[in-house]
Amino acid sequence: MATGRSSFAKRQRDMAKKARAEAKRARRLEARSHADEEDTPSEMPDGPRLSNEQIMEKVAELHRRYDDGEMDLDTFEEQKAALMAQISID
Secondary structure, X not given: OOOOOOOHHHHHHHHHHHXXXXXXXXXXXXXXXXXXXXOOHHHOOOOXXXXXXXXXXXXXXXXXXHHXXXXXXXXXXXXXXXXXXXXXXX
């Protein structure tokens, strides 16, 4: 019969898993607070009208920030949708 004790390796895996989860949680909180400090496109609807090229540059910057882990998926999608809504079709 198996004993009820955890092996050393299992305990190490569990501790590493908890450490990774805590690091991920800290990165998300930092990214969320960083995103709150910056001006978001959805907060500037009355500003000057951007050209389609400028909008696409901002979308590329959003992609870079999302890929770097600076923002979560929900924030990324909201800001991208706000930018894409500003594109004019001639």
